[in-house]
Structures are given as structure tokens and as C-alpha cells.
Amino acid sequence: MIANLALYFAEHTLFAHTFTWVWGPFRARLPEPGTLSPIALAITLAALVMTFVLKWPMLRILGICAPLGMGTVLLP
Structure with a gap:
């Protein structure tokens, strides 16, 4: 599920x-x-690197990726 x-x-x-x-x-x-969407793909790949290569905690990754995602929607 x-x-x-x-x-x-x-x-x-x-x-x-x-x-x-x-x-x-x-x-x-x-x-x-x-x-x-190339921007969404780039954020996804960055999150995968931070998760599996750098082994960063999930809250740090969300703290980085969430503003990036919001920025792509809010900025022209």
C-alpha cells in the first residue's frame, strides 16, 4: 500500500x-x-542522493526539498 x-x-x-x-x-x-517536469526530476534526484548517498535524516531532506518545490510553483 x-x-x-x-x-x-x-x-x-x-x-x-x-x-x-x-x-x-x-x-x-x-x-x-x-x-x-525537469525541475521535479532534479529535485527528486537530489532527494535520492541526499537519502541514499549522503544518508541525511529525512527532516533535513524535507527542509531542503519543500522550499525548492514551493519555489518552483511560486516563482515565474
Whole structure:
């Protein structure tokens, strides 16, 4: 359940649009690759480096990434 939620947020944060892929009884929501947000991808990659390479605590990472994300929305 946590992994599903993480994938949902990643899909809707990194990509502007998704589509439903249907193959017989199977359905999957897939992102449109052309709608990838390079700024969101850069913040995600920075967070991954801080988490797995630098092994920083999560509150420090959130304290850095949250203002970056808000800045991308608030600044033109």
C-alpha cells in the first residue's frame, strides 16, 4: 500500500499527464513521457542522493526539498 501511494505521487508529481493502457482485463495508468517536469526530476534526484548517498535524516531532506518545490510553483 505504501509503495502504491509512492508510485501514485511520483507519477503525478513528475508527469503532467497520464493515460490508461488497457490490455485485455489488465489496466494500468502510465505517464506520458513528453510531459516530464525537469525541475521535479532534479529535485527528486537530489532527494535520492541526499537519502541514499549522503544518508541525511529525512527532516533535513524535507527542509531542503519543500522550499525548492514551493519555489518552483511560486516563482515565474
